[in-house]
Amino acid sequence: MSNQIIRAEKLSKSYKEGKGKLSIFDSINFKLEEGESVAILGSSGSGKTTLLNLLGGLDKPNAGTVWVNGHDVHKLSERKKGLVRNEYLGFVYQFHHLLPEFTALENVCMPLLIGKTPKAVAIEKAKELLARVGLSERIAHKPSELSGGERQRVAIARALVNDPKCVLMDEPTGNLDEGTANNVQQLIMELKDQLKTSFVVVTHDLALARKMDRVMHLEEKTLKDITEQ
Numbered sequence: 674m675s676n677q678i679i680r681a682e683k684l685s686k687s688y689k690e691g692k693g694k695l696s697i698f699d700s701i702n703f704k705l706e707e708g709e710s711v712a713i714l715g716s717s718g719s720g721k722t723t724l725l726n727l728l729g730g731l732d733k734p735n736a737g738t739v740w741v742n743g744h745d746v747h748k749l750s751e752r753k754k755g756l757v758r759n760e761y762l763g764f765v766y767q768f769h770h771l772l773p774e775f776t777a778l779e780n781v782c783m784p785l786l787i788g789k790t791p792k793a794v795a796i797e798k799a800k801e802l803l804a805r806v807g808l809s810e811r812i813a814h815k816p817s818e819l820s821g822g823e824r825q826r827v828a829i830a831r832a833l834v835n836d837p838k839c840v841l842m843d844e845p846t847g848n849l850d851e852g853t854a855n856n857v858q859q860l861i862m863e864l865k866d867q868l869k870t871s872f873v874v875v876t877h878d879l880a881l882a883r884k885m886d887r888v889m890h891l892e893e894k895t896l897k898d899i900t901e902q
């Protein structure tokens with residue numbers, strides 16, 4: 674039997690616009706199996722970030738259902754939704770969203786400490802992840818003392834520290850120069866090959882998208898599988 678990490682059915686999203694509404698998409702379906710990677714492409718403003726936020730339980734749809742590992746996320750209380758997110762999902766954003774006053778190590782520890790993991794265990798796990806992304810020498814640096822690519826590596830380590838079933842990435846290479854973007858792209862590909870984690874990657878980068886198991890295109894309010902095109 675297939676093991677679906679994320680399933681979305683008949684998702685619709687619109688925003689209020691004056692007296693009317695701005696419809697972003699209508700009745701979208703999406704599914705992601707364990708270990709599978711999916712890229713979401715689409716022009717600017719087509720709703721990619723909005724879709725990712727709905728899949729991750731960060732924003733509510735106007736209609737439709739999202740299940741994360743079988744949990745109907747938008748029916749859960751905020752507290753339970755937070756627990757489901759923390760247990761099953763990791764997030765990487767275009768702008769790393771690291772906490773500026775904390776070191777790389779402390780930033781990566783944070784999801785574990787929120788999940789009540791003992792501090793010594795959290796530190797060991799965070800060090801292991803920082804080594805995996807090639808930052809053993811930078812664990813005591815604060816975000817302002819790291820390069821853009823290094824910050825994004827810390828953000829990826831933080832997203833993985835809870836052993837999530839799935840990592841949702843919103844333009845993870847979008848804010849980086851070409852060389853650094855290639856470097857981070859390479860890391861994502863290594864992690865995809867080494868780990869059992871599923872990935873959903875919103876990107877404008879066709880080369881990165883083509884390396885995922887499936888490629889989806891969000892356009893004119895619908896989501897199409899274009900893997901074979």
Ligand SMILES: Nc1ncnc2c1ncn2[C@@H]1O[C@H](COP(=O)(O)OP(=O)(O)OP(=O)(O)O)[C@@H](O)[C@H]1O
Binds near residue numbers: 695697717719721
């Ligand atoms: N909170 C909001 N209120 C009103 N409109 C919004 C809101 N958030 C997003 N939008 C609109 O929804 C549309 C989709 O935005 P979204 O950020 O999902 O697009 P995107 O495909 O990720 O774009 P980009 O590639 O430029 O990041 C845009 O037209 C945007 O202006």
